[in-house]
Amino acid sequence: MSTTSTPAVAGWFTTGDEPRLVASRCTACGTLVFPPPPPEAASFCRNPDCDGEQHEPAELSRLGRVWSYTDAQYQPPAPYVPTTDPFEPFALAAVELPEGLVVLGQVAAGYGVADLAVGAEVELVVETLYEDESGARTTWRWKPVVELGEEADQ
Amino acid sequence: MSKQVAVAGVGMHPWGKGGRPFVEYGVHAARAALADSGIAWRDVDFVVGGETVRNGYAGYVAGSTFASALGWNGARIATSYAACATGAQALDTARARILAGLSEVALVVGADTTPKGFLAPNAGERWTDPDWLRFRLLGMTNPAYFALYARRRMDLYGATSEDFAQVKVKNARHGLENPYARYRKEVAVADVLGSAIVSDPLHLLDICATSDGAAAVVLTSLEYAQRAGIADPVRVEAISTVTPTFPNTVIDMPLLATDHAAGGPPERTFKEALALAAYEEAGIAPDDVDVAEVYDLSTALELDWIEDLGLCKRGEAEVLLRAGDTTLGGRIPVNPSGGLACFGEAVPAQALAQVCELTWQLRGQATGRQVEGARVGITANQGLFGHGSSVLLAR
Numbered sequence: 001m002s003t004t005s006t007p008a009v010a011g012w013f014t015t016g017d018e019p020r021l022v023a024s025r026c027t028a029c030g031t032l033v034f035p036p037p038p039p040e041a042a043s044f045c046r047n048p049d050c051d052g053e054q055h056e057p058a059e060l061s062r063l064g065r066v067w068s069y070t071d072a073q074y075q076p077p078a079p080y081v082p083t084t085d086p087f088e089p090f091a092l093a094a095v096e097l098p099e100g101l102v103v104l105g106q107v108a109a110g111y112g113v114a115d116l117a118v119g120a121e122v123e124l125v126v127e128t129l130y131e132d133e134s135g136a137r138t139t140w141r142w143k144p145v146v147e148l149g150e151e152a153d154q
Numbered sequence: 155m156s157k158q159v160a161v162a163g164v165g166m167h168p169w170g171k172g173g174r175p176f177v178e179y180g181v182h183a184a185r186a187a188l189a190d191s192g193i194a195w196r197d198v199d200f201v202v203g204g205e206t207v208r209n210g211y212a213g214y215v216a217g218s219t220f221a222s223a224l225g226w227n228g229a230r231i232a233t234s235y236a237a238c239a240t241g242a243q244a245l246d247t248a249r250a251r252i253l254a255g256l257s258e259v260a261l262v263v264g265a266d267t268t269p270k271g272f273l274a275p276n277a278g279e280r281w282t283d284p285d286w287l288r289f290r291l292l293g294m295t296n297p298a299y300f301a302l303y304a305r306r307r308m309d310l311y312g313a314t315s316e317d318f319a320q321v322k323v324k325n326a327r328h329g330l331e332n333p334y335a336r337y338r339k340e341v342a343v344a345d346v347l348g349s350a351i352v353s354d355p356l357h358l359l360d361i362c363a364t365s366d367g368a369a370a371v372v373l374t375s376l377e378y379a380q381r382a383g384i385a386d387p388v389r390v391e392a393i394s395t396v397t398p399t400f401p402n403t404v405i406d407m408p409l410l411a412t413d414h415a416a417g418g419p420p421e422r423t424f425k426e427a428l429a430l431a432a433y434e435e436a437g438i439a440p441d442d443v444d445v446a447e448v449y450d451l452s453t454a455l456e457l458d459w460i461e462d463l464g465l466c467k468r469g470e471a472e473v474l475l476r477a478g479d480t481t482l483g484g485r486i487p488v489n490p491s492g493g494l495a496c497f498g499e500a501v502p503a504q505a506l507a508q509v510c511e512l513t514w515q516l517r518g519q520a521t522g523r524q525v526e527g528a529r530v531g532i533t534a535n536q537g538l539f540g541h542g543s544s545v546l547l548a549r
Contacts, residue, residue, distance in 0.1 A: 008291060009281065023414075032414040038282060046413060048400050067405070068309075070301035070353045076293035077274035079286055092294060092353075094302055094405050100415040102405050106292055113354045118309035129291070139291055 004135030028052030163191025204264030237537025329492020331522025365498030
C-alpha cells in the first residue's frame with residue numbers, strides 16, 4: 001500500500017476533503033492567474049491596465065461548469081507518464097469557474113465523455129496521476145456532479 | 155500613400171513526407187517563385203526566412219540559410235517565428251521594409267521537415283513550460299484542443315460528426331487536381347466516420363497530418379512591379395498579425411487556463427480580432443471576399459474560421475456547408491487548395507502556402523480548382539502563444 005501521496009506539482013491545488021485550485025491574485029487589481037507562477041518568479045500582472053507586481057495565493061471555487069470536453073484515445077507522447085499497459089483512454093474537460101477563468105483538467109477516474117455535456121456542473125477532486133520513486137503523485141481532476149434524481153437510478 | 159505591395163511571384167515544393175533537408179524544399183520553392191516573377195535572384199535585396207524549430211541551428215537562422223543556399227548576393231536578411239503564423243509574419247516584415255522604401259524586392263521563404271505522429275514538446279524536465287506541463291499533467295495533445303472546439307460546436311450549434319466529415323469530403327475533392335497537395339484522393343463520409351477516434355468527437359481523418367513542404371513569395375513595391383513589366387499583379391491589401399486583447403477567454407493551445415475575465419467576456423475573440431484587423435486595414439468587407447484559405451487543423455476548425463472571418467453569423471457555418479456554399483462553385487468557396495486536409499501542416503510554410511494558393515486563384519491559374527472570377531481572397535491561421543494571421547489579397 002502506498003503511504004506517500006504528494007501533488008505532482010507544488011502549490012497549484014490544496015488537498016483534503018474539499019480540494020481547491022490555487023491561483024495567484026494581483027494585490028493591486030485582483031486579476032487571477034492559473035496556474036500560479038512559481039513563488040520565486042516575478043509576477044507582472046496580466047491586466048494591461050495594471051502595473052502590479054505583487055501577488056498572493058487565491059483559492060478558486062470547487063464547482064464549475066463544463067466549457068467543453070474530450071478524451072485521449074491514444075497514449076499521449078512523453079512527458080505524459082502512462083500508468084497502464086495497454087493504455088486506457090481518459091477524458092479531459094475545460095471548466096468555467098464562477099471567478100471567470102476556464103481551467104483544463106483530466107476528468108475523474110471512471111468518467112468518460114458520455115458523462116459530460118457543455119454547461120454541466122463538475123467539482124474538483126484530487127486523484128493519483130502516476131507513481132514515482134516518492135510514491136503517488138496527485139493532480140486535480142474534474143468530477144461530474146451527479147444530480148440527485150440520477151443518483152437514485154444508479 | 156499606398157499601403158499595397160505586389161505579389162510578383164509565388165512558388166511551392168509539393169507537400170509530402172520525403173524526409174529531405176528543409177533547405178532543399180525551401181530553395182526549390184524560392185527558385186519557383188523567382189521564376190514565376192521573372193526577377194533574378196541577384197535583384198532581391200531582402201530575404202525573410204520562416205524559422206523552423208525542428209531542424210537545428212540552420213532552422214533558427216532560416217533567412218540566412220536560404221540566402222546562403224541560393225548563393226550570397228548581399229541582400230539583407232531576417233528570420234521570423236510566429237508558430238503557425240510564421241509565414242505571414244515573415245511576409246509582413248518584407249512588406250514593411252518595402253512600404254518604408256527601404257527595399258524593393260523581397261523573397262519570403264518557409265520550409266519544414268517534420269517528425270511523424272503527435273507534435274511533442276522538447277525533451278527535458280521543464281516544470282515552468284506550459285507546452286511541457288500540458289503533456290505531463292494532462293496528457294493534452296494538439297488534437298485534444300481541436301476536439302474541445304469541435305465538441306462546443308456540437309453542443310452549442312447542433313453540428314454533427316457528419317458535418318465535420320463533409321468538410322473533409324469537400325476539401326479532399328478540392329485538392330484532387332492540386333499538384334502541390336500531399337493527399338489527392340476522394341474521401342467519403344463513411345471513411346471519416348469509420349476512422350479511429352483520436353479525441354472525441356474527432357476521428358483520425360478529421361485531423362490534419364504533419365508534412366514536409368515549402369512555399370515562397372516574391373514581394374515588390376507596386377512601382378518596381380510596373381517597371382519590371384508585371385501587369386495587373388495580385389496585391390497584398392492587408393496583413394493582420396494582431397495579438398489577443400486581455401482577457402483572452404477562449405482556451406488556447408498549449409495553455410492550461412484562459413485569462414481571468416472578471417468583467418465578462420471581451421467584445422470579440424482573438425480569432426475574430428485577427429480577421430477584423432485585416433478587413434479594417436484593407437477597407438474591405440467580408441461581403442467582398444470571393445475565396446478563403448483557412449487553417450483546417452481539424453475539419454471542425456474550418457467551420458469556426460468561416461464565422462471568425464465574418465463570412466456568416468456565429469453558429470451558422472454548418473448551414474453554409476450543407477448548402478454547398480463553401481464548395482467550389484458555391485457562394486464562398488473555402489480551401490479550394492484542399493487545405494490542411496490535403497496538405498498536412500508544414501508550420502513555417504503553411505501561411506505562405508495560403509498566399510500562394512490565393513495568388514493563383516486571383517490570377518485565374520488554379521487549374522482544376524479555380525474559383526471563377528475571384529478578385530478578393532482572405533487567409534486565416536492561428537498558432538501558439540498569441541500568434542495568428544490573416545492576409546487579404548486582391549487583384
